[in-house]
Amino acid sequence: MPELEPLLIKALARDKQLLENTEIPVITVSGTFREDVKQWFGLPHNDLLPDIVFSRAHYSMALGAVLTAWCDKMSPQKAWIFDPTNYVTNDQWKKIQLTEFIGKTLARNPFLKLVKDFIDQFGRNKLPILASITPPLLYVVKDIKKPILSFHIASGNILAEQGKKVIQVITDPHVREDYLNHADSSQMYFCVFDERTKTEFLEKATVKGIAANPDRVIVTGPPVDPRVIEAQKHKKVWSKGPLRLCITTGGLGTNKDEIEQLLNQLLPELRRRDSAYQLLIYTGTQLDIYEMVKEMAKRERVRISPLEEEKADFRVIYHPQIVDANELLIAHGFPWAHGFLSKPSGDMAYDAAASGSFLLTLKEWGVWEHNIREVFEQKDISRPVVPNNIVKQLQALSSPHRDQPSWIEQAMEKAAHLEPLFLHGNEKIIATVKKIGR
Numbered sequence: 001m002p003e004l005e006p007l008l009i010k011a012l013a014r015d016k017q018l019l020e021n022t023e024i025p026v027i028t029v030s031g032t033f034r035e036d037v038k039q040w041f042g043l044p045h046n047d048l049l050p051d052i053v054f055s056r057a058h059y060s061m062a063l064g065a066v067l068t069a070w071c072d073k074m075s076p077q078k079a080w081i082f083d084p085t086n087y088v089t090n091d092q093w094k095k096i097q098l099t100e101f102i103g104k105t106l107a108r109n110p111f112l113k114l115v116k117d118f119i120d121q122f123g124r125n126k127l128p129i130l131a132s133i134t135p136p137l138l139y140v141v142k143d144i145k146k147p148i149l150s151f152h153i154a155s156g157n158i159l160a161e162q163g164k165k166v167i168q169v170i171t172d173p174h175v176r177e178d179y180l181n182h183a184d185s186s187q188m189y190f191c192v193f194d195e196r197t198k199t200e201f202l203e204k205a206t207v208k209g210i211a212a213n214p215d216r217v218i219v220t221g222p223p224v225d226p227r228v229i230e231a232q233k234h235k236k237v238w239s240k241g242p243l244r245l246c247i248t249t250g251g252l253g254t255n256k257d258e259i260e261q262l263l264n265q266l267l268p269e270l271r272r273r274d275s276a277y278q279l280l281i282y283t284g285t286q287l288d289i290y291e292m293v294k295e296m297a298k299r300e301r302v303r304i305s306p307l308e309e310e311k312a313d314f315r316v317i318y319h320p321q322i323v324d325a326n327e328l329l330i331a332h333g334f335p336w337a338h339g340f341l342s343k344p345s346g347d348m349a350y351d352a353a354a355s356g357s358f359l360l361t362l363k364e365w366g367v368w369e370h371n372i373r374e375v376f377e378q379k380d381i382s383r384p385v386v387p388n389n390i391v392k393q394l395q396a397l398s399s400p401h402r403d404q405p406s407w408i409e410q411a412m413e414k415a416a417h418l419e420p421l422f423l424h425g426n427e428k429i430i431a432t433v434k435k436i437g438r
Helices: 006-021 034-040 056-070 090-107 110-120 130-141 153-161 195-207 226-232 256-270 287-299 322-332 348-354 367-378 390-397 407-415 425-437
Strands: 024-027 079-082 148-150 166-169 188-192 217-219 243-248 277-282 314-317 339-342 358-361 382-384
Touching (some): 006 079, 024 056, 024 130, 024 425, 056 079, 056 226, 090 130, 130 153, 148 153, 153 166, 166 425, 243 256, 256 287, 256 390, 314 322, 339 348, 339 407, 348 407, 358 407, 390 407
Parallel strands (some): 024 079, 166 188, 188 217, 243 277, 243 339, 277 314, 339 358, 358 382
């Protein structure tokens, strides 16, 4: 067992037991939510101790799969989620902090983003935290014989190297090179975004001389939290009144400058009599963005209302821990917003569309997000945001043309009728795991 503080040793032992006894063990690499893990197991915890977060997507997608398996009632015997980042030892902790620091620095600097693009060519098998997360991951899975569902390629490859049967979810319409590391293994299965992604997977494998079995590459669609899909059933298409907009950052605080640029234009609009907009800002676990938003609101004399006031002009979601931040977004963002202003990431774009909202995309952060943007633009649910002229853009998109409804109305209508591929991904993923397990 890795060397940890006593409370985490107890939590790790409990996580190991649950993973061994559950029908579907789910592994991801998203960051730390140690205090929430302690809380789940009835241990002393600090609800305000900041998490280290790399990605909301890898957490929210894995959680959505677990909730789908649970069928509306917490059932650890059906599925359980584990992130080895929670159990990195004290001597390895600086690697976790450094990884987050580098990620945040890149996410906030467009010039350094070029460096990230170069690094991405080498895939995620070079992540500096791999040596840190491997011991706790191997410890909890060593006695597991059943298939393991992986939502991060790093965990999937570590498990494959141990000869475990792995169902690896390729969450985006893009195939990284490191997804192919074990593509020829009879123990490795892949759940992919769509038929085009499957073709890309098999094409890249063939070019590299890897004999990938097409029958082990299953098209499931993207994984979306079932609560997001439920939100769409109660959402009305906007036609008049205040337009409800949710502006979101990513797990590393991506697009901070664009968010500031948007708020500089939209906050003065909220002071107008009968304002055309209501805003909800999701800052996630990013304290610096939260402080920026508060300072801008103070400067513009705009009141930040409690989250419960859904008819308020301006609200903000912030929590130092990813579990709570995500729950607040699920509860107050997706059921409420007509539209999202967000980078086209694998979590936010899928979730926004599945919730029945239109999407205006901020600057994407990699070829996978470029592909995601194209998918939803082709469905006419999404358009790129015009960050230096957002008010006029919104006015144009909310105005009817001749006998046609506005673009926003049409986009929301199309989002409300997404094809099943975009709504039932987690159901198909869970069904695939069960089938392989049999």
